[in-house]
Amino acid sequence: MSDKSSEKDQVLMEKIVSLCKRRGFIFQSAEIYGGANGCWDYGPLGAELKRNLKDYWWRKNVQEREDILGLDGSILTLESVLEASGHLGGFSDPMCDCLLTKARLRADEIDPQSGTAYHYTGASHEESGWSVDRAYSVLLSENQDENKARKTARLYYSQFLSDKQISPKKLELAGESTEEVTDSTSYNPENGSLLTAAREFNLMFKTKMGASADESDPKGTAYLRPETAQTIFVQFKNVVDSNRVKLPFGIAQIGKSFRNEINPRNYTFRSREFEQMEIEYFCREEDGMRLTDEWLETRLSFYEEIGIPREHLHVLDVPDGERAHYSKRTYDIEYEFPFGIQELEGVAYRTDYDLKKHREHSGKPIEFFDDEAKEKLLPHVVEPSAGCDRTILALICEAYDEETITDDKGKEETRIVMRFSPRMAPIKVAVLPLLKNKPELVAKAREVQSMLTPFMNVFYDETAAIGRRYRRQDEVGTPFCVTIDFETLGENGDEDKDTVTIRERDSMEQRRIPISELREYLLDAIV
């Protein structure tokens, strides 16, 4: 499968985005103010979906496991923490662009060059009267012909021409001057063209702590955390001291993180504010590689349990040289999005790098005492780090389905169904009185509704025709619809009294079930 999306996939993605807005899953942030780039809000159904995902993740990884404890750390993070973790130094790169080719270069990786710089102040075209005032330079090494500088400059100025028929050769250069330059990194080594000034692409959101914070206060600068992991490492010692734990054990956290992405793309996939679901699983060094493999399997099963089949997932064993320098093994779990195969989760063996760094920078003894081995050690760590919003997007993409069905009159129509697993579905059951102008039906339906609401998200709908109500529920992925009809009231005798029809989303089949069994039936299906 290609990484690029085909036209068909683009259309599919547009339909998904449209449905998400129309039905209240996802809205763009601050839309009425023109929209915030790279920020998205979850609407009523999106919020439910996200809660279901987070709750299930927490249940599987914390509630149902004795070896993992939860944590919920602050988002504001001291500069010193991020200095220790390496984010402060390595998280921003000075970048510059070639003015001629628009190539982007790392400013700190340019070889210094020497030679003669040819400066220009602009260019003009006599016949058309066109001109441009803009400083530009070209650097030539010693043995290059000076006409090369002029040729390059004409090419540069020609991009401002509105009439593309004019040949760059016809341009008249203005204000040529030369200058000897040594060890400059202002020019593109490839073609000698001037580069833009280096810009820092700081990927972290910086902020001020304290109302009167000033620059000189080392605790005056804070960042919105770029990952949840650091909270866990920094609180490692406190968690160990306040709980009886033995290796291996994990600390889990769900929370927001922030990265000032240069170019947010693909709907919510690359957002500037996003939620992570992370575990740092601490272990002895000799178990690190094995546990990484085990976690990969555990995590793949999780995706299956929430309705993302293994066939749509890809595991990338990140090769040497592409992993973070401290990682001995990293698996990326990727999903086949309509816009390409993209990462959902990374399972990384981070060695003892993080704890070591924090021990070094904080100067605090944060070693773990292993009671069984009677030794002090710094544990290694395996990190399954899942993107919550990315998983939501995968759930939505996976659920979306269009089904062609033929009605009684032989007419074909399209049924749009969100095939969420009942466990993830934002609405678990819709309660529908067959007709709303019959008070007995409405009263009974309300009774069923309030019986179920303490246990699950129930949607009550009495408008429009029953068929239409079913289809509405299909479009938001409600797995079950319960209809209260005249049999429920006992009109057809005692046998069907207090039974309802339950209609299943995927098969559209219905059967009768006593109201008394409804709760258990539904709970079994959505647990």
Place this chain on the structure above:
RNA sequence: GCGGGUGUAGCUCAGGGGUAGAGCGCAACCUUGCCAAGGUUGAUGUCGUGAGUUCGAAUCUCAUCACCCGCUCCA
């Protein structure tokens, strides 16, 4: 950040220097009946935003913002 495209009702989109349009959806009512049914009635827009040209701009020009595609970037 660069290049290309798009922006009009909740959604999908047509139109186009002179009264703002369609389909679907939505709301209300009627119908003892189960897969977008039928009928009646109704609501909704600073035509993305800001400036300019014009007697007059949703339409033309410029800027700007957002989204999509490609490139780039992704510790």
